[in-house]
Amino acid sequence: METLTIGDVRVSWLNGGDNHLDGGAMFGVVPKELWSKKYPTAYDNRIPMRTDPLLVQTGNEVILIDAGIGNGMIEGKQKKHFGITEESNVETDLMKLGLTRHDVTKVAMTHMHFDHVAGLTTRSQGKLESTFPNAVIYVSDVEWNEMQNPNMRSKNTYWKQNWEAIESQVVPFHDSLQLLPEFTMHHTGGHSDGHSVIVISSQGEQLVHMGDLLPTHAHHNVLWVMAYDDFPMTSISQKEKWLQYAYNQNAWLSFYHDAYYRAIKWDTKGHIINAVKFNQSLLSQ
Numbered sequence: 029m030e031t032l033t034i035g036d037v038r039v040s041w042l043n044g045g046d047n048h049l050d051g052g053a054m055f056g057v058v059p060k061e062l063w064s065k066k067y068p069t070a071y072d073n074r075i076p077m078r079t080d081p082l083l084v085q086t087g088n089e090v091i092l093i094d095a096g097i098g099n100g101m102i103e104g105k106q107k108k109h110f111g112i113t114e115e116s117n118v119e120t121d122l123m124k125l126g127l128t129r130h131d132v133t134k135v136a137m138t139h140m141h142f143d144h145v146a147g148l149t150t151r152s153q154g155k156l157e158s159t160f161p162n163a164v165i166y167v168s169d170v171e172w173n174e175m176q177n178p179n180m181r182s183k184n185t186y187w188k189q190n191w192e193a194i195e196s197q198v199v200p201f202h203d204s205l206q207l208l209p210e211f212t213m214h215h216t217g218g219h220s221d222g223h224s225v226i227v228i229s230s231q232g233e234q235l236v237h238m239g240d241l242l243p244t245h246a247h248h249n250v251l252w253v254m255a256y257d258d259f260p261m262t263s264i265s266q267k268e269k270w271l272q273y274a275y276n277q278n279a280w281l282s283f284y285h286d287a288y289y290r291a292i293k294w295d296t297k298g299h300i301i302n303a304v305k306f307n308q309s310l311l312s313q
Contacts, residue, residue, distance in 0.1 A: 029121055030290045030304050032280065035230025037086045037210055039282070041290050041306075042121040044081045044096020047143055048074035048111025054243070056255045067246035067288075074111050076287040077244070078306070079143050081118060082237065083125070084228065086210050090127060091134040092160070093226055093237055094284055095147035101189070102146060116147050118159075132160040136213055137167040138239030139223045140175045141185040144284070149193045156193040166207060168215040169200035171222025181258070182220070216241065216270070218263035219254070225270055227279075234279035235291065241267050243285040245292055 031040045051073050055063040060073075070076045082093040096116040106112075119129055138144060150159045167175075178186040191198075206212045210230045216223050219240040226237040241263055243254070250271065253263045274281050275296045282291040286306065293302040 034235045035233045037230045040083045041080050043117040044079045045116045046114045051075045053255045077285045094144040098147035132163045135163045135165045139220045145190045158194045165197045168222040172200040216266040218266045219257045234277045236274045237282045245289045
């Protein structure tokens with residue numbers, strides 16, 4: 029698996045599964061002739077995407093950023109509809125690091141759409157249980173409220189099966205929350221009303237995880253936002269804010285969905301100055 033060191037913090041990408049969504053939806057009003065040059069289609073105008081959690085290790089803390097799509101949580105027509113060809117292997121990857129799902133101490137959720145949250149629960153003997161029973165799960169209070177009380181639009185991605193089994197572990201936060209000296213969550217809105225970004229800082233180095241405000245490297249243009257965004261103008265303003273922050277801090281920008289890159293450093297002119305690429309061949313190892 030790919031790893032990145034931020035000061036004293038180790039970040040590893042775990043195999044959380046994949047999906048293939050419509051490229052037009054992923055790039056909103058941007059014409060295909062533009063976005064397809066940066067992120068090609070796989071089939072039927074769908075683009076390949078990962079759903080890979082970031083594992084953050086610092087001191088005795090084992091933290092997940094988002095949770096993948098899980099196993100057996102999305103079935104039948106839904107798998108075909110969302111273009112899922114691979115389910116989660118998070119537990120296998122944890123074992124490679126000498127860990128189990130019981131060792132995860134915290135889970136930081138950028139938001140709780142199905143492709144980020146389904147891995148939090150597991151089916152066992154016909155019942156749903158928490159995948160990470162010893163972890164505290166952090167999410168913005170706005171997101172947690174909508175997860176439990178979805179509206180006409182959001183009920184298609186906020187599913188009861190994804191929150192009932194983990195309800196007692198959830199700690200909502202308002203505005204910003206410092207989980208550790210090295211790890212902070214900030215509510216942004218945009219993609220969803222309760223969406224958050226995460227900043228990791230250690231020994232003068234930083235990583236900014238923008239979640240679905242920056243789902244892939246091809247969304248680097250501030251104006252390239254998804255049709256899935258509930259509040260696109262908020263997405264644009266928050267993207268501009270956090271990209272500028274990353275440039276000013278010489279920070280890494282990391283990805284959950286990108287099928288080509290795990291993390292990138294850009295300069296202020298949009299040139300890639302450093303990158304961690306996704307190694308497809310590692311999936312079978």
